[in-house]
Amino acid sequence: MGLPVRLPDHFATAVSQDAADRRLRLYVNxxxxxxxxxxxxxxxxxxxxxxxxxxxxxATDFFPGAIRDVRxxxxxxxxDE
Numbered sequence: 017m018g019l020p021v022r023l024p025d026h027f028a029t030a031v032s033q034d035a036a037d038r039r040l041r042l043y044v045n046x047x048x049x050x051x052x053x054x055x056x057x058x059x060x061x062x063x064x065x066x067x068x069x070x071x072x073x074x075a076t077d078f079f080p081g082a083i084r085d086v087r088x089x090x091x092x093x094x095x096d097e
Contacts, residue, residue: 029044038057066086
């Protein structure tokens, strides 16, 4: 049996979708952890939703935790931002 791992109370996560470059980037605590080609970019048919999804025009899949300090930009940020 291993020793228990103590995780931080929270993580800062960010996702960047660069439409011009067709790349999705994942950042954890300010460090880029992954980048993939966006092979099927989605057009946003409605309002921005955070913490839930929509299926057949009905709100569904509500996130069961707390979400705070949300920031949305109208451009892809550089890695040092």
